Structure formats: C-alpha cells, structure tokens
Amino acid sequence: MKHFPAEDWIDYVRQIDGRGQRAAMQKHLDEGCSKCLETMNIWRRIVTLAKDQNQNAFEPPAVAVHAARASFALRKVVPFPAGQLEVARLLFDSTLQPVAVGVRGSVAVRHLLYKSGEVCIDVRTQPKPGSDSMVLIGQLHNSTKPDRGISGIPVSLLCDGDTVSRGRTNDVGEFDFGLTALDHLQLAFGVGSNRTIIVPIPDGESARGLT
Ligand SMILES: [Zn+2]
Structure with missing residues (x-):
C-alpha cells in the first residue's frame, strides 16, 4: 500500500490541494489505513493549534496551550514550552x-x-x-x-x-x-x-x- 507523506497530510488538514490528490487521500483513509489516519490526526492537532494561536497572537489561548501540552506529554514528545x-x-x-x-x-x-x-x-x-x-x-x-x-x-x-x-x-x-x-x-x-x-x-x- 502506498502511504502519503507527512507534508501531504499537512496540506490536507490545511485544506490545500496543491498536488491534486485530496480525493485519493480521502479514499485512502476511507479504506482504513490506520497509519496514515494517525499521521493525519497528529498534524490536524498541530496545525489547528498553530492556527488558533496565530489568530490570537497577543493573547495565547491558555486552554489550547494546556491541551497541546497535555497531549504532547502523553505522547512523550518535547518538553513543551508555553506559547507558540x-x-x-x-x-x-x-x-x-x-x-x-x-x-x-x-x-x-x-x-x-x-x-x-x-x-x-x-x-x-x-x-x-x-x-x-x-x-x-x-x-x-x-x-x-x-x-x-x-x-x-x-x-x-x-x-x-x-x-x-x-x-x-x-x-x-x-x-x-x-x-x-x-x-x-x-x-x-x-x-x-x-x-x-x-x-x-x-x-x-x-x-x-x-x-
Ligand atoms: Zn497509509
């Protein structure tokens, strides 16, 4: 099975279809690829948080930062700094x-x-x-x-x-x-x-x- 790389999933969650493969990616998820679904979910979380924080540049949403910190901590990712x-x-x-x-x-x-x-x-x-x-x-x-x-x-x-x-x-x-x-x-x-x-x-x- 051909998987899609992270940069394609970033475009996907940003609703950008630069390479014209959005339909194929949707189909791939519909067919049940858990590996790509997980990658997509990771980037959806990251991109959504990044977007929320850009829209509130002068007042970082404490709840979103806290949620990101919690989910990253659970996944043993980086020690997550506050903010952006x-x-x-x-x-x-x-x-x-x-x-x-x-x-x-x-x-x-x-x-x-x-x-x-x-x-x-x-x-x-x-x-x-x-x-x-x-x-x-x-x-x-x-x-x-x-x-x-x-x-x-x-x-x-x-x-x-x-x-x-x-x-x-x-x-x-x-x-x-x-x-x-x-x-x-x-x-x-x-x-x-x-x-x-x-x-x-x-x-x-x-x-x-x-x-
Ligand atoms: Zn896949």
Whole structure:
C-alpha cells in the first residue's frame, strides 16, 4: 500500500490541494489505513493549534496551550514550552532538483532547508559509512545572522509524533541523530521560552516517487 507523506497530510488538514490528490487521500483513509489516519490526526492537532494561536497572537489561548501540552506529554514528545507552535516551511529539497546523469542512481546525500520566522533549519540525511543505517545532521541559524548557529536549543527526533531521540544544538547550532529508517519523521525544537518549531521530514519513499 502506498502511504502519503507527512507534508501531504499537512496540506490536507490545511485544506490545500496543491498536488491534486485530496480525493485519493480521502479514499485512502476511507479504506482504513490506520497509519496514515494517525499521521493525519497528529498534524490536524498541530496545525489547528498553530492556527488558533496565530489568530490570537497577543493573547495565547491558555486552554489550547494546556491541551497541546497535555497531549504532547502523553505522547512523550518535547518538553513543551508555553506559547507558540509553528510548522516550519520546506524551502529546498535536493531530491526535487535535476540530477546530473552520472550521479543518478547513486545513494545520495539529501539536503533540506526549512524556515520558520527568522529561524532557518538546515537538514542533511546520508548513509552512515560501513553500515545499513543513516545519519541526520542539522544546523539551526538565525536568518538575520546567517554565519552564526543557534546553540543550546533542545531538539527531539519524532516518528509519527513519538519521541525517538533527544539532543541539544552544540556551540555552532549543530545536532545529529542516527536513523534506521527515513519515514514518518519530524524534528521538534524548543526555541526560547515560548516557541516550539515542528519540522516535517519528507519520507524517503515519497522523494523517490517524485524523481
Ligand atoms: Zn497509509
């Protein structure tokens, strides 16, 4: 069964149909895919909260923040800061770029770039030499000071909203995680005392389907 990646479910819950597959996604849910239903529910909760909070920028809805904190705590996600919840925008995906003929077919390093407000998140995934596993390496910058990383930021690697691993950005804003699979992954950053930035990583499978 072909599953839909997180970024498609984000569009779905935002009522955006950029890739013209909304009907197919609805059908997939109707056919009872519990995996995708769970992914959709996670993003519906996140996107709804983010929207509620944007509409009340000067007065964060305490109830919604509390509910988000409770549901995330239950799912053992990030230690959830008070306030804003943001979904970072994907600005660049190297797998969607034209590839030189000689390079096609080799196991590529994937490069993704995201932005949320002034925060830029650079993500690379690549095979770990001498093993079947992968490594995810990233860096957080402030777009107004691009040469400086953002250090000391708690970062969690999630799979379908459940925490897989936790870390913190180093002195130059870098972080890394070992991976066994590239599907259904998200990153969550606790920025300052009042922002959580969620980064959906497109599935490896969907990327191959698009090339
Ligand atoms: Zn599915």
